[in-house]
Amino acid sequence: MTMNNHTDASVIEAIALRKSYGTHDVLKGLDLSLTRGEVVALIGPSGSGKSTFIRCLNMLEIPTEGTIRFRQKKVGDRFRDNGEEIGIGTLRRHVGMVFQHFNLFPHKTVLQNVTEGPIIVCKTSKREAEERAMDLLAQVGLAEKHAAYPNHLSGGQKQRVAIARALAMQPEVLLLDEVTSALDPELVGEVLAVIRRLAEEGMTMAIVTHEMAFAADVANRVLFLDQGVIAEAGSANDVILNPQNPRLQAFVARFRG
Amino acid sequence: MTYNWDFHSVWQFYDLFLYGLWISVLYTIGSIFFGVIIGFATCAARLSRWWMFRTIARIYQEIFRCTPLLVQLLWFYYAFPLLVGGSIDNRVAGMLTLSLYVGAFYAEIFRGGIVSIDRGQREAAAAIGMSPWQSMTRIILPQALKRVLPSFINQSVIQFKNTSLVSVISVADLAYMAAVVNGQTYRPLESYTVMAALYILMLLPLTQAADWIERRLRVSD
Numbered sequence A: 001m002t003m004n005n006h007t008d009a010s011v012i013e014a015i016a017l018r019k020s021y022g023t024h025d026v027l028k029g030l031d032l033s034l035t036r037g038e039v040v041a042l043i044g045p046s047g048s049g050k051s052t053f054i055r056c057l058n059m060l061e062i063p064t065e066g067t068i069r070f071r072q073k074k075v076g077d078r079f080r081d082n083g084e085e086i087g088i089g090t091l092r093r094h095v096g097m098v099f100q101h102f103n104l105f106p107h108k109t110v111l112q113n114v115t116e117g118p119i120i121v122c123k124t125s126k127r128e129a130e131e132r133a134m135d136l137l138a139q140v141g142l143a144e145k146h147a148a149y150p151n152h153l154s155g156g157q158k159q160r161v162a163i164a165r166a167l168a169m170q171p172e173v174l175l176l177d178e179v180t181s182a183l184d185p186e187l188v189g190e191v192l193a194v195i196r197r198l199a200e201e202g203m204t205m206a207i208v209t210h211e212m213a214f215a216a217d218v219a220n221r222v223l224f225l226d227q228g229v230i231a232e233a234g235s236a237n238d239v240i241l242n243p244q245n246p247r248l249q250a251f252v253a254r255f256r257g
Numbered sequence B: 001m002t003y004n005w006d007f008h009s010v011w012q013f014y015d016l017f018l019y020g021l022w023i024s025v026l027y028t029i030g031s032i033f034f035g036v037i038i039g040f041a042t043c044a045a046r047l048s049r050w051w052m053f054r055t056i057a058r059i060y061q062e063i064f065r066c067t068p069l070l071v072q073l074l075w076f077y078y079a080f081p082l083l084v085g086g087s088i089d090n091r092v093a094g095m096l097t098l099s100l101y102v103g104a105f106y107a108e109i110f111r112g113g114i115v116s117i118d119r120g121q122r123e124a125a126a127a128i129g130m131s132p133w134q135s136m137t138r139i140i141l142p143q144a145l146k147r148v149l150p151s152f153i154n155q156s157v158i159q160f161k162n163t164s165l166v167s168v169i170s171v172a173d174l175a176y177m178a179a180v181v182n183g184q185t186y187r188p189l190e191s192y193t194v195m196a197a198l199y200i201l202m203l204l205p206l207t208q209a210a211d212w213i214e215r216r217l218r219v220s221d
């Protein structure tokens, strides 16, 4: 018997997560559990620890204390699986991430950016990887750009390639850290549309964003991070549309413009 | 006063010049080859997480970057054998010193290239599950090496010129052979002018090629 249904269904979980840089405590004990198909939005002021938190979920930052669990198994501190513990490499293979600044590989074409993971990490055959990549590129509306190099693309196109690159690994969870913040305003929509469709298709996602309307729209749950703790959590309706916490009220008011 | 140029008597010994040139090329290519290996190893040590490796690599680099190559050659040929009790072949000493010397510079060039790559690249590679080795060889190094190619070529051109110093430990390179021809002909002006011309002949195409590559890389960035 499991004690807790919620935990049982979780794909990825953070338990009592702490992260310090020297004496600076950035995360002061956070818990989060993502169930399959759930979309969680993380909002909060600059420096509240949103990026640090989401980067702990795929171990790009190693937590100072606390645990990450993936498929109900503890993630260890080694790259490879180690007994009962899941390796960091395994975790990352199944948990995709999209970055604010895209981080596409500039020396590879759009197609190669997308096939790199499957071919090198998953040892998929080149043919199969390319077929799947072309499929994904078509889904993000960039099939005709497959032979281009990243610096010939607009910001919005780059970010859509980055999403395709993450999806090519067939991830169970997708982490998105302010993926529209570096874009010109007129390019934000095309990227949000892709994410919205992923949400509809049931992709499990943790999304750090300053787009309040978007968060309210796609997220099943919204967390307000403030000074390293989850200061408020609930439905979009509660957190964004009817905030109670005064700091949250001030924060949301600022982004409503 | 007019000087009576007489290249003819000097050029009788063209085979000595060509042999010397061949030796210079050989030492250049050889020391670049070993230097690249040493450079990569040193660079890896410099970027290692263990301070022992970092320190040893750093000490090696500073010793070879902060002493003149001439001094290094003299030391390895005359002093080193006394230290270990034996003797060292002048050709071995020459190749060894040249390789260690250029390796120290290559290591710095490689390291500079690697650390100049945005850390987002490493993170993106890690985020799709690549191991540190995969990320280094497939993502970081290709970009870093492309970026430092002009400096690498530049250092290698300098290396060609540096090989002339092995003549002081009697390795029969181009500079040494020019001295030999001079000894035979008593024609220093011609002997050393031919030597200089041969160096220019070899190096001019290389520096031109380096400039061309640098311009092309800048365009493609």
Ligand SMILES: Nc1ncnc2c1ncn2[C@@H]1O[C@H](COP(=O)(O)OP(=O)(O)OP(=O)(O)O)[C@@H](O)[C@H]1O
Pocket (backbone or CB within 6 Å): A021, A024, A026, A044, A045, A046, A047, A048, A049, A050, A051, A052, A053
């Ligand atoms: N590598 C690091 N070394 C030291 N301090 C760091 C490091 N990374 C983050 N921090 C600090 O941790 C705090 C939280 O940073 P984080 O990037 O997680 O905030 P954020 O909520 O994502 O902010 P933003 O909205 O500006 O992106 C900040 O005060 C930052 O200065």
Ligand SMILES: [Mg+2]
Pocket (backbone or CB within 6 Å): A050, A051, A052, A178
């Ligand atoms: Mg951030």
